Amino acid sequence: MAQIQSGRRRLGRYSPPPVKARLWTDGGARGNPGPAAFAYVLETDDGTVLDARGEAIGRATNNVAEYSALVAGLRRAAELHVSELEVRSDSELMVKQMRGEYRVKKQELQELFLDASRAARGIERVTYTHVRREHNELADRLVNEALDAA
DSSP states (O other), X not given: OEEEETTEEEEOOOOOOOOEEEEEEEEEESSSSEEEEEEEEEEETTOOEEEEEEEEEEEEOHHHHXXXXXXXXXXXXXXXXXXXXXXXXXXXXXXXXXXXXXOOOSHHHHHHHHHHHHHHTTSSEEEEEEOOGGGOHHHHHXXXXXXXXX
């Protein structure tokens, strides 16, 4: 985008087109705490997958795994210049904490909550939606694959 002013060319700041996306997150632990993993799936409005990842994280609680998925997914969305993001998770606790409806009481979640909040600032608009587990199939499958491979 170039602008002309007083016979001189002034370059304007390039703004990439807005990207709207959905971030599906899931985390799991076999035992609580126990061997744990997280996964996320980042997709555009039309269902095109921008990125999908599952990763084992060692021994952790289910809630730590859920937040780890959120942090990783938010960071990836910001890297891909997503401007509007709907996070969908089957963790009602995490969704309500991120919306500000519940306080984050456990110390091990407070740091992850802050990491997620910081990562979300790199995206213009983020909303959080709780979904039932059966509507989060791909992220759930990636968690289980990461746990099986660990």
